Amino acid sequence: MIAAQVIEEIDDVVVRRWCLRCAEVLGEARTEIDALNVFPIPDGDTGTNLHLTLLSAVEALEALPRDAGPERTWQTLARGMLLGARGNSGVIVSQAIRGLAEVLRQGRGRAEDLARGLSRAAELARHAVVRPVEGTVLTVLDAAAAAARRTRGGLAEVATRAAEAARAALERTPEQLEVLARNGVVDAGGAGLTLILESLAAVITGTYPRRHRVPAPRTAPDGAAPAAVRAHPDGDHRHPRGEYEVMYLLDADDAAVARLRAELDRIGHSLVITGGDGLWNVHVHLADAGAAIEAGIAAGRPHRIRVTCLGAPGADRAAAPDGAATGTACPGGAAEGRPRGRGVVAVAAGAGIARLFERAGAVVVRREPGASPPLSAVLDAIRRAGTEVAVLPNDGGVAAVAAAAARLAREEGLTVSVIPSRATVQGVAALAVHDPLRRFDDDVVAMTEAAGHTRHGHVWVANREAVTSAGVCRPGDVLGVVDGDVALIGSDLTATAIAVADRLLSVSSELVTLISGAGPGERLAAAVRDHLAATRPDVEVTVYHGGQGGYPLLIGVE
Numbered sequence: 001m002i003a004a005q006v007i008e009e010i011d012d013v014v015v016r017r018w019c020l021r022c023a024e025v026l027g028e029a030r031t032e033i034d035a036l037n038v039f040p041i042p043d044g045d046t047g048t049n050l051h052l053t054l055l056s057a058v059e060a061l062e063a064l065p066r067d068a069g070p071e072r073t074w075q076t077l078a079r080g081m082l083l084g085a086r087g088n089s090g091v092i093v094s095q096a097i098r099g100l101a102e103v104l105r106q107g108r109g110r111a112e113d114l115a116r117g118l119s120r121a122a123e124l125a126r127h128a129v130v131r132p133v134e135g136t137v138l139t140v141l142d143a144a145a146a147a148a149r150r151t152r153g154g155l156a157e158v159a160t161r162a163a164e165a166a167r168a169a170l171e172r173t174p175e176q177l178e179v180l181a182r183n184g185v186v187d188a189g190g191a192g193l194t195l196i197l198e199s200l201a202a203v204i205t206g207t208y209p210r211r212h213r214v215p216a217p218r219t220a221p222d223g224a225a226p227a228a229v230r231a232h233p234d235g236d237h238r239h240p241r242g243e244y245e246v247m248y249l250l251d252a253d254d255a256a257v258a259r260l261r262a263e264l265d266r267i268g269h270s271l272v273i274t275g276g277d278g279l280w281n282v283h284v285h286l287a288d289a290g291a292a293i294e295a296g297i298a299a300g301r302p303h304r305i306r307v308t309c310l311g312a313p314g315a316d317r318a319a320a321p322d323g324a325a326t327g328t329a330c331p332g333g334a335a336e337g338r339p340r341g342r343g344v345v346a347v348a349a350g351a352g353i354a355r356l357f358e359r360a361g362a363v364v365v366r367r368e369p370g371a372s373p374p375l376s377a378v379l380d381a382i383r384r385a386g387t388e389v390a391v392l393p394n395d396g397g398v399a400a401v402a403a404a405a406a407r408l409a410r411e412e413g414l415t416v417s418v419i420p421s422r423a424t425v426q427g428v429a430a431l432a433v434h435d436p437l438r439r440f441d442d443d444v445v446a447m448t449e450a451a452g453h454t455r456h457g458h459v460w461v462a463n464r465e466a467v468t469s470a471g472v473c474r475p476g477d478v479l480g481v482v483d484g485d486v487a488l489i490g491s492d493l494t495a496t497a498i499a500v501a502d503r504l505l506s507v508s509s510e511l512v513t514l515i516s517g518a519g520p521g522e523r524l525a526a527a528v529r530d531h532l533a534a535t536r537p538d539v540e541v542t543v544y545h546g547g548q549g550g551y552p553l554l555i556g557v558e
Contacts, residue, residue, distance in 0.1 A: 009109040015074060016061050023055050030048050032216070039177060040270045045087060050089055056083060060080025070104070070109065085274070087245070093189070097121070100117040126141075148162040167194050173190055185217045198212070244307055245283070250301065254276075257273060259299060268285055342436035345381045346364055347364075347398050348364050356515075365377050365378050375404055423554070424554055425554055426556065454556050455482075458553060459496050459497045511539065513558075518552070
């Protein structure tokens with residue numbers, strides 16, 4: 001029965017009230033939904049993930065001014081859901097909210113707008129899942145949208161009929177998906193979505209049920225609780241079961257995301273990619289977490305990378321009574337014979353630089369100039385380095401790979417810290433203060449401070465016309481880079497290298513490190529060394545031959 005104080009249109013106040021209601025209800029139902037979670041993988045966290053996703057949206061809305069208006073409120077809600085989406089269901093529901101927002105932020109929030117919004121939500125959610133399966137949250141959303149389109153009446157009637165259709169579709173999910181029937185449960189994601197739609201109906205009608213309803217798992221004929229089983233989430237067996245859930249936000253254009261979708265579909269499953277306008281949320285299950293992250297790096301800029309161990313192939317994971325996940329450890333964990341103690345991993349571009357790091361005791365990962373090393377190579381180096389490992393990426397572009405490898409290594413029980421070394425000379429400075437005899441945390445602090453106190457620069461020759469912070473450069477121009485930015489454009493390598501060194505130096509500078517590259521590198525290093533001997537005799541100069549391509553001279557100043 002619909003109460004008298006019904007709402008005739010969904011404005012920004014209703015959106016905020018609905019979001020808060022969803023977070024409250026999902027918080028109460030979290031463990032019950034977790035207990036239903038056997039698909040696509042029985043890891044017992046769907047309710048928790050949906051709750052965290054809605055809490056992210058609530059936080060985003062709370063930061064918004066109260067007079068922001070419906071359009072901005074819907075945009076903030078959709079973005080908050082996208083940025084905070086957790087797990088397979090959280091990502092799908094965030095895309096549904098995006099579809100709803102696309103329509104309702106443009107209309108007046110009346111009955112016909114809600115019906116169109118739910119249809120758009122169902123369309124976008126289904127498009128986000130590369131291999132849709134019936135009997136899931138997608139089926140529940142389709143049913144709600146269809147009921148909304150059929151309903152002739154006001155906003156309250158449309159919202160109520162959509163919620164009722166979602167509940168009915170949820171009850172039918174075991175008839176559509178064998179793994180649900182075998183375990184005596186409805187779809188967990190569909191249960192969460194049903195509560196979200198029922199919360200919307202409650203806010204619009206002013207009729208709040210005393211308690212949410214989550215269908216409890218049915219017991220097996222022998223009275224035992226149904227055992228969680230694994231079923232391939234895509235309905236086929238083209239891919240082996242993965243051991244990792246990989247999620248990240250990605251800055252990329254549509255064309256790059258289309259290529260990423262095809263690549264991740266080839267190597268993984270449970271693939272969901274949501275978002276748009278240059279920002280995407282990527283979710284996939286697969287055996288090689290590094291491959292998913294490397295594919296993201298090839299497509300754009302991945303960030304907020306999360307890697308979760310789902311258990312070894314064939315091992316069951318079920319929800320423990322308190323909702324915590326249990327299961328076997330991921331492969332590649334601590335093994336007998338692994339080196340113990342303190343170690344350092346350093347990424348190097350150039351044979352000479354590699355030898356320099358190796359002589360200092362680091363495990364070296366080689367990379368080509370301008371490229372990142374494979375994540376698997378960094379992870380393997382961490383495993384070989386020891387049980388407490390500091391990683392020196394030595395390049396801003398390598399930092400994401402190093403961070404992802406560190407996360408995977410921590411899943412295996414290793415203690416790993418990534419030192420923020422954005423240049424080779426910072427890595428050299430950090431390694432110079434490394435002391436395996438002091439506490440690991442203290443060693444990491446010392447290495448971080450050494451890297452941070454080292455200014456860095458280099459020279460290179462432009463191969464194309466481009467706009468830089470120092471102006472327009474043309475092919476053949478010599479660029480002088482100071483702390484990552486082009487500071488000057490010259491025509492002579494030697495003069496430019498000397499100018500970069502002078503800009504890096506300050507009154508308190510004590511040590512200059514020069515690393516010569518291939519070609520004219522040794523000549524440049526000698527010229528800068530001689531210049532400093534004449535102009536700054538108080539500064540100690542150390543020269544190494546790195547042999548790196550691309551950058552004839554690397555300069556560090558401590």
